[in-house]
Amino acid sequence: MSTITHLYRYPIKGMNPEALQRVSLQAGEAIGLDRYFALAHGTTEFNPDAPAHLSKTHFLMLMKNERLAALYSIYDDSTGVLQIERDGKVLVRGNLEDSEGRQKIENFFVEYLGDEIRGAPKLVQAPDHTFSDVNAKVLSCINLATVRELEKVLGTSVHPLRFRANVYFDGASPWAEMDWVDKTLMLGTAKVRGFKLIERCAATNVNPDSAVRDLQIPQTLVKTYGHRHLGIYVQVIENGEVALDDELKVLS
Numbered sequence: 001m002s003t004i005t006h007l008y009r010y011p012i013k014g015m016n017p018e019a020l021q022r023v024s025l026q027a028g029e030a031i032g033l034d035r036y037f038a039l040a041h042g043t044t045e046f047n048p049d050a051p052a053h054l055s056k057t058h059f060l061m062l063m064k065n066e067r068l069a070a071l072y073s074i075y076d077d078s079t080g081v082l083q084i085e086r087d088g089k090v091l092v093r094g095n096l097e098d099s100e101g102r103q104k105i106e107n108f109f110v111e112y113l114g115d116e117i118r119g120a121p122k123l124v125q126a127p128d129h130t131f132s133d134v135n136a137k138v139l140s141c142i143n144l145a146t147v148r149e150l151e152k153v154l155g156t157s158v159h160p161l162r163f164r165a166n167v168y169f170d171g172a173s174p175w176a177e178m179d180w181v182d183k184t185l186m187l188g189t190a191k192v193r194g195f196k197l198i199e200r201c202a203a204t205n206v207n208p209d210s211a212v213r214d215l216q217i218p219q220t221l222v223k224t225y226g227h228r229h230l231g232i233y234v235q236v237i238e239n240g241e242v243a244l245d246d247e248l249k250v251l252s
Contacts, residue, residue, distance in 0.1 A: 001169070002248040005144065006168040011075040012082070013038040013131040014061040014068050017076070017161065020048060025190040025236045028131075029136040030130045032164055033077060037096065038131040042119015051126035053135040060109065060163075062203035065116050069211035084108065094121065128241035138195055138233040141167040141248075148231060149174040153224050154215060162217070163203045163231055169248045177193065177232045184251040191239025191251075198231040201233075202203070 008017035009031045019128060023031055039060040046054065062068055072085045083095035083104060093107040094101030102123050111120045130137055142165040151158050160168055167187065180194035187250055204217040218228050 003173040004167060004242060004244055004246045004248060005170050007244060008166055009034040010164065011036055012073055015073045022241060024241050026239055028137060029138060029236060029238050034166060035131040036124045037123060040124045041117055042121060046124045048126040051129040051244050052222055060121065062206045063201050065113060066206040066211055066213055069206050069208050076180045083234060134196060134233060136195060136237055139166040140231055140233055141165055142197060142231045143172050143177045144168055144170040145172055145174040154220060161206050161208045180232055182242065186249050186251060188240055188242030188246035190236055190242055191238035192234040193237050195233040195235045198233060199228045199230040200230050222235045
């Protein structure tokens with residue numbers, strides 16, 4: 001039996017996660033507020049009135065901007081206020097529901113990342129849109145047994161949050177998730193379907209504690225296993241709830 005050990009959402013693409021105890025899942029939707037905001041390069045064209053999926057290279061992200069991992073963001077969806085800290089010190093605070101608050105946040109990233117940004121950054125969002133790495137509303141899932149197998153290959157510990165998943169589970173065999181594409185699973189009381197294996201990029205090389213690139217995970221996966229996959233995207237097909245310690249089981 002596989003058990004859910006951690007649940008997360010990432011309100012701002014590329015920034016730190018928010019831990020969850022329980023979440024309601026709706027068919028065809030991602031976790032609420034997951035990747036709801038993104039910091040777009042000034043050269044990125046994004047129309048909030050007609051949002052289209054864009055590749056992650058259009059946004060600030062750990063693959064290119066590892067210093068994001070040194071920041072800690074807190075988003076209060078009841079007030080719209082975003083606060084960004086580093087080492088416990090508040091660096092900037094702004095209300096994302098007004099232009100002045102957004103400008104404060106955007107100006108902070110100009111100063112913090114400098115010429116890593118192409119043009120003045122823009123904090124973007126659109127109703128009912130998710131800034132996922134794939135053109136679908138999905139949940140990303142990581143098998144902790146697979147992470148432990150990778151640790152054996154690397155000869156060092158691997159922080160699971162390098163993989164920035166929504167759902168972490170334990171109790172399955174290593175690499176079991178590789179066979180779950182197009183299969184139906186129960187995630188708590190929600191029914192999901194395996195959508196696509198996750199191809200890992202250089203973002204996983206960034207240590208979420210130190211903000212330093214200290215591993216070569218995609219390269220190691222290719223060298224050892226002949227692919228870059230670790231984890232699986234699933235799509236919700238029937239409403240339900242999932243909480244910590246709930247069961248994840250394969251139905252078909």
